Amino acid sequence: MISISPKTQSQHAKHKRLADILRSAIAEGKLTPGDKLPSARKLAELHDMNRHTVMNALQNLVAEGWLVVKERSGYRVNTELPILSSQQVTTKVASTPQVIAPFAKALTPVTSTKSTAYRYSFAGGLPDLHAFPYNEFKRFLQKACSKSNISHFHYSDIAGCQLLKSQVQAYLRRARGLVCDDLLICNGSQEALSLIANAFINPGDGVAIEMLGYPPARHAFTNAGAEIFALAQDAEGIKVEALARCLEQNKVKLLYLTPLHQYPTTVTLSVPRRMAIYQLCQQYGVFIIEDDYDHEFHYLCPPLQPMAASDPSGIVIYVSTFSKIMFAGARVGYLSARADVLAQLVARKQLLNHKNDAVTQLAVAYWMEEGGFERHLRRMTKAYQGRHHEMALHLNKLKTKLDIDFEVPQGGMAYWVNSKRDVSRLSEKAREKGIYVQCEPEFSLDKASSLSHIRLGFAAQEVEQQQAGLSELFALVAELEKNHE
Numbered sequence: 001m002i003s004i005s006p007k008t009q010s011q012h013a014k015h016k017r018l019a020d021i022l023r024s025a026i027a028e029g030k031l032t033p034g035d036k037l038p039s040a041r042k043l044a045e046l047h048d049m050n051r052h053t054v055m056n057a058l059q060n061l062v063a064e065g066w067l068v069v070k071e072r073s074g075y076r077v078n079t080e081l082p083i084l085s086s087q088q089v090t091t092k093v094a095s096t097p098q099v100i101a102p103f104a105k106a107l108t109p110v111t112s113t114k115s116t117a118y119r120y121s122f123a124g125g126l127p128d129l130h131a132f133p134y135n136e137f138k139r140f141l142q143k144a145c146s147k148s149n150i151s152h153f154h155y156s157d158i159a160g161c162q163l164l165k166s167q168v169q170a171y172l173r174r175a176r177g178l179v180c181d182d183l184l185i186c187n188g189s190q191e192a193l194s195l196i197a198n199a200f201i202n203p204g205d206g207v208a209i210e211m212l213g214y215p216p217a218r219h220a221f222t223n224a225g226a227e228i229f230a231l232a233q234d235a236e237g238i239k240v241e242a243l244a245r246c247l248e249q250n251k252v253k254l255l256y257l258t259p260l261h262q263y264p265t266t267v268t269l270s271v272p273r274r275m276a277i278y279q280l281c282q283q284y285g286v287f288i289i290e291d292d293y294d295h296e297f298h299y300l301c302p303p304l305q306p307m308a309a310s311d312p313s314g315i316v317i318y319v320s321t322f323s324k325i326m327f328a329g330a331r332v333g334y335l336s337a338r339a340d341v342l343a344q345l346v347a348r349k350q351l352l353n354h355k356n357d358a359v360t361q362l363a364v365a366y367w368m369e370e371g372g373f374e375r376h377l378r379r380m381t382k383a384y385q386g387r388h389h390e391m392a393l394h395l396n397k398l399k400t401k402l403d404i405d406f407e408v409p410q411g412g413m414a415y416w417v418n419s420k421r422d423v424s425r426l427s428e429k430a431r432e433k434g435i436y437v438q439c440e441p442e443f444s445l446d447k448a449s450s451l452s453h454i455r456l457g458f459a460a461q462e463v464e465q466q467q468a469g470l471s472e473l474f475a476l477v478a479e480l481e482k483n484h485e
């Protein structure tokens with residue numbers, strides 16, 4: 001016989017509460033298989049509830065298999081419960097064998113850093129989240145979330161809501177000179193990269209990427225089993241000879257590039273290099289993934305058209321995102337590819353998650369249709385252009401006191417500054433002081449050289465904050481030991 005704890009005032013219905021108490025008592029071994037329960041009348045008295053409520057709880061427990069009921073002998077704990085002892089259920093015993101989870105491939109869990117939690121954030125691709133027109137966008141969310149859109153709210157339109165696709169296609173044609181016959185809307189470009197990696201890569205297949213690159217893209221390829229070939233770069237982007245050698249010597253299926261603003265160095269891949277790279281890929285049957293993640297933000301001249309805009313062989317898979325022009329939490333990205341490739345990727349998208357969130361897709365489409373999206377873009381491009389300019393001024397001031405070097409990037413959201421010092425511990429030191437920054441070792445596959453660059457995002461912060469943060473950060477840089485020239 002157990003004594004069941006005192007009368008309880010519960011938020012739940014009383015019968016649910018009583019069922020919980022009895023269930024826990026059995027699971028913890030306070031009631032063991034075969035034990036007889038007090039009568040319903042006794043339980044009702046003990047718990048200050050009526051008999052009907054008690055019977056409700058007991059019958060639920062019978063239905064779940066915790067109790068059995070026999071005429072005239074009342075309720076007993078089911079003797080067929082697979083519970084051995086209370087200890088085994090509630091606590092880990094040293095000798096209890098642990099069942100190892102049979103993962104196909106164990107991944108290292110990623111601890112993602114909230115760069116917005118720092119006093120200063122120089123996160124390279126972070127837009128200014130305070131400047132987003134939330135109230136304006138709410139109107140489109142409200143419009144999207146309405147009965148008239150019921151046809152969008154079930155499984156269908158795997159590749160994306162037609163209204164959003166049409167808006168994005170029209171925008172790409174107008175703003176980037178890119179004509180896409182069709183698109184696949186994804187949960188950000190990361191999903192696009194994973195879909196492509198899994199569609200193309202069998203274990204051991206080669207993927208060529210820049211030596212300094214975007215780690216999440218690299219992870220998508222390695223996780224699919226790819227062998228990675230890192231290509232040397234210089235001030236114009238990847239070296240064509242390095243690519244030629246790599247393709248000649250290895251079986252490479254994909255080349256991943258960030259041609260407009262190379263991640264993380266910010267360099268724009270020159271037109272002659274683009275053409276040479278395209279020809280090599282054509283010759284070796286390699287598909288190019290063009291990750292055009294922040295196309296709009298180009299300040300010193302009009303941005304080059306994407307490589308996908310002149311792709312006679314249909315070997316460019318174009319990937320882009322709304323993470324920079326809206327915010328990463330929206331999870332809206334897209335890709336475009338020739339029809340047979342797109343069909344494969346759509347089939348994979350269905351395996352993964354059927355489709356993107358329909359309400360967000362519709363809201364973004366309405367926002368684009370009404371013109372709010374491009375108004376926001378114009379506003380932000382102007383703001384970022386100012387911050388881009390101010391960062392150059394401030395870095396030049398710092399340069400008069402400290403031996404550092406940098407090129408003013410044509411666009412993007414970050415500077416790539418050579419501190420001429422070993423920066424392997426700088427990110428950590430800066431974060432201890434409340435400054436979020438990323439340095440060359442976090443992006444590089446070359447672990448041999450002494451890495452000295454700092455990536456400084458300028459979009460997320462107002463100029464005053466940016467400058468105060470830079471002064472504090474470069475005080476830390478000045479304390480680092482200088483590299484030998």
Ligand SMILES: Cc1ncc(COP(=O)(O)O)c(C=O)c1O
Pocket residue numbers: 125187188189190191214258263291293320321322323328332333
């Ligand atoms: C090179 C690159 N590609 C893509 C993205 C965007 O990824 P997603 O669309 O998954 O948010 C980023 C964001 O930082 C990026 O830097």
